[in-house]
Each structure stands twice: as structure tokens, then as C-alpha cells.
Amino acid sequence: MIGADRPLRADARRNRARVLDVAAEAFATEGTTVPIDEIARRAGLGVGTVYRHFPTKEALFEAIVLDRIQRLAGTAQAARSDPDPGTAFFTYFTCLVEAGTVNKALFEALATAGGQVDTTALRAASGELLTALGDLLGAAQRAGAVRADVEPGDLQAMLAGALAMERAGAGPPGRMIAIVCDGLRAAPPH
Amino acid sequence: MIGADRPLRADARRNRARVLDVAAEAFATEGTTVPIDEIARRAGLGVGTVYRHFPTKEALFEAIVLDRIQRLAGTAQAARSDPDPGTAFFTYFTCLVEAGTVNKALFEALATAGGQVDTTALRAASGELLTALGDLLGAAQRAGAVRADVEPGDLQAMLAGALAMERAGAGPPGRMIAIVCDGLRAAPPH
Amino acid sequence: MIGADRPLRADARRNRARVLDVAAEAFATEGTTVPIDEIARRAGLGVGTVYRHFPTKEALFEAIVLDRIQRLAGTAQAARSDPDPGTAFFTYFTCLVEAGTVNKALFEALATAGGQVDTTALRAASGELLTALGDLLGAAQRAGAVRADVEPGDLQAMLAGALAMERAGAGPPGRMIAIVCDGLRAAPPH
Amino acid sequence: MIGADRPLRADARRNRARVLDVAAEAFATEGTTVPIDEIARRAGLGVGTVYRHFPTKEALFEAIVLDRIQRLAGTAQAARSDPDPGTAFFTYFTCLVEAGTVNKALFEALATAGGQVDTTALRAASGELLTALGDLLGAAQRAGAVRADVEPGDLQAMLAGALAMERAGAGPPGRMIAIVCDGLRAAPPH
DNA sequence: AATGAATGAGCATTCATTCAT
């Protein structure tokens, strides 16, 4: 057996990256209906090349979203280091929303519990991300910075909502998120 | 031009209604990807009949959403009659969100600022609806029931966000909306 | 429920027949690799029309072969009426081979036990045909006109062989079949 | 022109042999639809290497079949040495059929008079083979072991038929061939 | 000489829309 994932040749890596870029842009802007032929054309490549790198349109989409999600999961570390649990949670929450705002593909993946494309890898990655956010939530709640009646299972919905608001909103980025955050801070009804 | 909207023959009216019903159900459940042929089949009609009433798939979608939105705009009257401006606003807001939650087509139209389908008529109708909501907002703000830094132009985004939350959320209907409402009640930061 | 298979409109029936004709010819001559687009083109129709009548390339092929096989099964009746069991069997056998000779699609279906396309309907039809032939074989054997060591299960192979011979052979039709028939008449080795 | 067939480098010869082996196996088992990429993969080589040795898929197929046919032509010598002309002919005939039975590629080439692939070299080789068989036929006929109305030109068809029978037949190898042979022995009709 | 990345024509199939019956 030869090394299963031998590093790609220089030009191949370039092309692969090109496809990812173009596709991310296309999916982000126009949704997943953009034809693969079109993506290939914009990347200046033949269709076959796209399919060499991603065996399926679905696989291409997954690769893009996976990449974004994994980068986001990484930034959870930074947030965790904040001494104030409330700040840590709200910072990370805001960060996730803003990331989703600029990327329609990511948006779809985050917002819809298993949107069009729903693979094991994708579920795993967003699960990881939500777990990290859930941990921050717990700490913030114990510190009294977030109302107690919010559950970790609500987080995806909160994300989806904040994302949708930002996306639909007109003002400066963060304005709508702030309102959601205030809602999370509010004392629960008694 | 012959009388533009001469009253339809009885059977034609019945068919038109049948198409609207079936299509609303189909779009609400499965999104706009359902083929027209399928809608015709479910309605027990030929495709041609569908096209006689709606010249385009887009037009059919628009007609459906327009109808729902107009009905919703009507319910604003009821809300306005509530003596407490705060209750009036939150009741209507919640009502709109819940309507969108059960209807994928409406959701698309409300949530996405000019989603897939964006026509003059549609914009007019949702404008009307948002104006009504905006009026309630103003009254509620003057009564101190809603924070002052929210603008009428934010309402569509708030709706979209609350819709997305409810849709993605697991708990009993209204749970997520409540958090958004609490956010709207919160005192603005100083 | 409206009559499930209401008779087709005149032009539709014409088109359907046209497709069957063209496709039979094409499959017979060039094998099943002929593109559907090409079949449509030769029939002077759009691809969509072909697909309206036959939901799949496979289905089109099946329809053709099924038709031929069913016609052949019908001719078994004629053969059965021959007073001499030997003549009856050899006549029918020859008839089957000759039918297959002129039709590559039929050839494939008869010759290969479940060739490229192998559906229930197809298996049923050729099973029927082989049963009829098997009955004639039994009678012929009891009358001493066919050697005893041939079994009904051999018939498909015999057909396939005779078909291949005729197809590859140069002389007048029937020459090669005669040799196979003589082999079937021959006394088994002792 | 540089020496047309300069001896290949040792590793090149090894690779060429590997491709031939793998392709023969693949074509024999799965027919000619196996992709070249797949053959390269199974041989542990790059596609380019396959194409270096065989400029075309067709050429690869031809090379394989040519090889088998030439080997078979060689075995004619052995058959010729049999003192009884009848035995010699039937032995060789049977031998050819059995060879074709186990090899789908060879089968295609032998059974179909100029099947998918039909080149000069191929025609030459199978011509040689048929000539050898034809000689044995003549001797057998002169010795009265084979009916007189069979012509050398029928041999390919006889081969094709016997092959098809064996391939479609269920029983032990040789059973169907025997019937064809009996047919060849039978006295011609008068 | 070997490799495998790139190419792009080709194919089965779907679906919005038009039009003859």
C-alpha cells in the first residue's frame, strides 16, 4: 500500500483550492443550485477536474462547510481563555453568528439541523462546535450571566435565529445579535 | 382590453382553488422544488389547467404567499384592539412567527428579504404587513414596553430570526419566541 | 380512479409506436449502447417524448423484447396443432431461432439467461415461451423423434447456440439450424 | 525509422505483461466495459503507463485476444498428430470451444464475426486458426467422420454456436458440444 | 519511462412550459 494520502502535486493542490474557493463563493452567493459545470467554468477548469477532487456535488459542499466549521471549532479555544464566563460565551456566540453571516453555505449547515446535505462528518463537526458552545453556556449560567431556562439543545436554534436576523437586518453587523444576547441575559419569567 | 378579471366560471373557480390548496400544502411541506406536474397530479388536474390559472410556477408561488400574507395583515386589526400597546405588539409579532413556522412557503417569503420570488405585489403585501407591525411597535415603544433603539426597519429581521429559531428549536412552540421578545423588552445598553 | 390505462390519444399512440420501431431497429443493429437522444432524433421526436412513454432506457428495451417474446409465445399454439410431435417441436424451435436471428435485442434476451436487462416481466415471458417449447420437447421425445438425454433445461442453451450459428453463418437461413436439429435427433452415445 | 520493436526495458516488459494479465482477467470476467482507469488501478500502475503500451482501449483488447488466438492456433499442431482424422477434428473443435467458454473476451472475438473490435491483425489470426480447423475438417470428411455438406466457411458459425450453448448451458462442460458434434456427424438429408 | 492530473464530449434523466386535441 502506498501512502494513502500522499501530498498532492503542486498544480493539483492549486486546482483543488481554486475549486473550493470558487464553489464556496458560488454556494455562498447563489445557494447549492449552482451547476458544477458553472463552478468548473469559473475556476477555469474542466468538469472532470472538479469531479476528480470531489466525487460528488454533495461531497464538494460538505468539504466546504466542513472546512469552515472546523476553523470555527478552533476559535472556541480563544473564547474559553476569557476569565469572565459571560463574556466568553457571548463572544463565541457572536463569533459563530458573524461567520455564518458571510457564508450562505455555512449558514445553511449551521441553521438547518441537517439541511440539504447531512453527512456523518458534517454532523460530527457541528456537534463538536455545539458542544464547545454548550460548555461555555453552562459556565455562563453558573456565573449568572445567562438565564437558567436555556438549554444546550436550544443553542442551534439560537444560532439559526441570530444568523437569520443578521442576514436579514440592515444596520451595522452585531446590532441584531445584541438583541438576542439581551434576551438570553434576561431573567426568566416567574 | 376585455374586463380584466371577469368572474370565473364555477368549475374554473373550483379548479383554481384546488390548485392553490394543493400547491400551498406541497410548497409548505416540501419547498418549492415540487414539480408542477406533481401538483397537477395531486389536484387531479392536467398541467395545462394549472398553467391556465398561473402562467408560471413563480406566479403560483406568489399567489399562495400573497394570500397568506394578506390574511395575516388582516389579523393586525384584532391585535390593534388590545388596550395594552405592549401586549398588542407582542401578540401580533408572535402570531406572525407562528404562522410562518407552519408554512415553509410563507417562511421563505417572510424570512428572506426578497427570497427566491420577489415581485412587486409580494413586496407591497409584506410592506403592508410590516407597516402594521411597525405601528404597533411605535405605540409599544411610547408606552415603554419595547426598548427604544429598535427601528421599524429591524422588524423583518426580527421576524426572520424568530422564525428560524422556532423552526430549528425543539421545545414547545413559543419558547424561542419568548427569548427574542425578552430581548426586545430589555433596556438598551447605555 | 380514472381508468388506469385509458387508450392513448391517436398521435401519442403513433409516437409511441414510432419510438418502439426506431428503438427496436437501433438496438437490433447497434446494441443497447445507442443513446436515447439518438433514438429520439431518428424518430423525429424530443427526448422528453421518449421518456414520457418509457420512463427508463431499460424500460424501453424491455418493452421491445417483451413484445417480441409475447408474439412468439403465441405462435406456439400453431406448432402444437401439428399431428407429428417431432415436426411440431422442430418447427417451433426453428421458428424461435429465426425470429431471434433478425432481432439483436430479442437475441440478447433469448440467448443470455438474463442479459443486460433482466426484469420480472421479461423472465416471466421467456419462461412461458420455454415452457411451451419444453412441452413440445417432451412429446417429441416420447415419440422417439428427439434423443432422450436432452432436458428441458437445455433448451435455452440450444436456442442460444442455434441463434449464434445462424447469426454468424453465411449460407441460406436454416442451414445451421438443421445441423443442430440433426444433433438433437441423433441417438445418444451408449 | 528507429528499430520498430526494440526490446523493451526489463521493467517495461514486466508492466506490459501485468497490464495484459489484469486486462485479460477483467475483460474475460466483466466484458469490455471495464474502465481503463480500473485496469490501471488493479495493475498497480498509472493510466499513462497503460496507454504507453497500448495506444487505445481497442488496441489493448486486440492484443489480448490476438494472444489467445495465436496460442490456440498453435495447439492445432497437437491435434493434427492424432492418427484418426475424425478424432483430430472433434478434439480440436472441442478444445477451441472450451477455450472460448472460459474467456469472455475471446468469446466475443470468436463468436461474433468481427465483433466490437475488428482489425486486420485479428482477422489474420483468426483466419489462421480457422484454416487449421478447416484442414482438419477436410480430412475428417474424407475419412467419412463428418457429413459432407458442411463447408469450411461454416466453421466460425459452428464455433460461435457451440460457444453460446456451452455458455448458456447448465450441465457439465462438454454436454452441449457433444450435441453439436453429433449434428456434424449425422448423415446429410437426401 | 512512469505517473496521475486535466480535459471535455457524451449520456441518462428531469422539469418548466407550450400547444394540438
Next chain:
DNA sequence: CATGAATGAATGCTCATTCAT
């Protein structure tokens, strides 16, 4: 008016073949 047959552009994907590394 209603029907559903016909149309054909569009789409995801495959695979023989070429060519840069």
C-alpha cells in the same frame, strides 16, 4: 376551458485520452 402529449434546455456524472511533472 381542460387535458396531457411534446419539447428541449439543463444537470449530475463517467470515462477514453492527452500531457505536464
